[in-house]
Amino acid sequence: MARNFMCTKTDPVVETKAGKLRGFQLDGTYVFHGVKYADAKRFHQPTPVEPWEGIKNALAYGYVCPMLQQDQPSNELMVPHRYWPLDENCQYLNIWTQHLDPNAKKPVLVWLHGGGFAAGSSIEHIAYEGENMSKYGDVVVISLNHRLNILGYLDLSPFGEEYKNSGNAGNADMVAALQWIHENIANFGGDPENVTLFGQSGGGMKVWTLMQTPAADGLFHKGVVQSGCIDHFVSGNSTEQNGKAIVTALLAELKLDDVKALETIPYAQLAAAYNKVAPEVAKTGAYVGGNPLANDWYLGDPLEVGFTEHAKTIPVMVGTVLGEFSFMPALSEEEKADAALIDSMIEKRYGAEGKKLKEMFAKVYPDKDVSDVLFMDSIFRAPSTDFILKKAQHPESGTYSYMMTYTFPYDGGHIAWHCSEIPFVFHNTSLVAAYNEPGVTDLLEKQMCDAWLNFARDGKPSSEDLPEWPACTADDEATMIFDKKCEVRHNYDHELVALHKKLAPSPWSHNDDEEEQQIQH
Incomplete structure (x- = not known):
């Protein structure tokens, strides 16, 4: 069925601080692709775009940042990807909105993409499209590109004052984008005083690093960290903290x-x-870049240095999925039914205490197949819990915890994997084949998308389709479980995760190329 499309030489056109931009309208949603929010020379801080005369087109996604190595398509059923032209002149953002009225003042949700601080882009995943979320929630959705890897995170400060913050150039790009949003988003129907950052994996890390960045204070007001606390990316693990x-x-x-x-x-x-x-x-233990560098601009990991006074006032949602690294094929029904085989696999993976871990998993997740213990995660979950409980010590703002435990109808039943919550959050499950289960998907998508939208509106994720969702306290992690049945559980998996963290082999100790690439993205 044909959709309603509109794009003329003069409509829709929006005035920004630097000049006029032309987008298009599709079924009532206004879309602006490839909006340049800043410029920058390599290794230098971003600067505002130069003003222009006339009307600029915002009809094509802007360049994405070059990568250190070629992307390799893998299981597109699990994490569908798109690829786009690369150029280090990559400071572009995309906007989806229902209004162009400066008085509309709709909540603004800014998506920060995954890929650590080295890879990814604002359009890399099909599910990053913001149209459905904007339309469903009547909100403004924005995604953005910024400098990555050595372009965004290589410290040259020992070689000159002009490079003082080159180790954080990528995050400085994001601050420039937030400044652009603050100055211009009202004309796109957004409220510059109600901006929520949300991001997954590396995007979640970007959320909390920006919470620790005074230059971003006041430019956003809430944060959602999706699988964004991870042991592998702990800051301060180099003996020499400069480049x-x-x-x-x-x-x-x-x-x-x-x-x-x-x-x-x-x-x-x-x-x-x-x-x-x-x-x-x-x-040698020396710094090699690739992540934000703590200095007087970025104040460091809050689990190491504490939250800044401003960060304490920012409401946050923090969560993970049950099987973050579970990209390998699921076990067959025959394998799952072979108790001796499962016990052997558990012992091989976890050692002599594997039996105890299996028994604990069965008590914590009685509705899951016990073989799922082979694929559960603690690398994201453990530091996420630490972050939540430390942030919850500050009652200035709410701290909310979630866990996605849904088993997908793929390979006979596959527990949630890294990135698998994203289509639900964006109201985009229809775009990804493996995410569709009649009688289940529609409600779970509504529950999750509503939670993110409600949190963006007023800092509380509760909705009429979910149980009451209380904020966490310093000794009570009240976790919303997203599954076929959603429920809140209290400190429910701490002992299980602690034992798993003790027993599980590190995923960074092998060369499973597909798994490494998927976790990077």
Whole structure:
């Protein structure tokens, strides 16, 4: 059935601080793609875009940041991807809105994409499309690109004052985007005083690092951290917290004498040199970049340095999914029914205490197949609980916990994997084949999307289709379980997760390329 489309030379056109932008309208939703929110020279801080005359088109997604290595398509049923032209001039955002009335003052939700701080983009996943969420919730949805990897997170400060914050250039791009939103979003129907950041994996990390960034204070008002607390990305794990060693190694590999030359050398050549020298530098314990660098601009991981006074006032939702790393094929029905085989697999994976872990899992998740213990997660869940309980010590704002435990109708039953909550949150399950189960999907999608929308409206995720969802306290993690039956459970998995964390082999200790790539994205 044809949809209602409208795009003329003068409609829809919106005035921004720098000039006029033309988008299009589809079934009532106004869409603006590829809005330039800042410019920047390599390794330098972003600057506002130059004003222009006339009307600029916002009809195509902007460039996405180049990657350190080529993306490799894998299981698109689980995490469908899209690929787009790359260029380090990548400071673009996308807007979906129902109104162009400056007095509409609708909540604004800003999506920060995953991929750690090294990869990904605002359009990488099909489910990142904001049209359905905007229409369903009558909100403004924004996604954005920013500098990544060595372009966004390589510290050159030992080589000159002009590079003072190059180790946080990617996060500085996000602050510039938030500043653009603050100055312009009213004309797109949004409320600049009601902005919620939400992001998954690396995007969740971006949410809490921006909470710890004074330059972002007042530019957003709530945060949702989806699978964004992870042991592998703990900050401060280098013995030398500056870029002297890695940049010196880069210069030597490229046979350059002047650090200034790194600003203009072709990116592919720079990336190849970095990929070669970074592993050797990392072995010495020195900083190699790739994540925000704590300094007087970004104040550091709140689990290490505490929350800033402003961060204490920001309501947050924090959660994970049950099987974050469960990208491998699920067990067959025959395998699941073979108790001796399952016991053998559990013992092989977890050792002598595997039996205790299995028994504990069965008590915590009596509705799950006991074989799911082989695929459960603690790498995200444990630090997420730590974050929640530490944030909940500050009653200035609400802290809410969730866990998605839904078993998908894929491979005979597959527990929720990294990224699998995203289509539900965006009201986009219809776009992803493996997420559809008649009689289940529609309600769970409504419950989850409503929770995110309600939280964006007033800082409380409760809805008429969910049980009462209380905020956590310093000693009570009240966790909303998203599944076929949603319920709130209190401190329900702490002992299980602690034992799992003790017994589980590290996923970073092997070379499962598909799993590593999926977790990165």
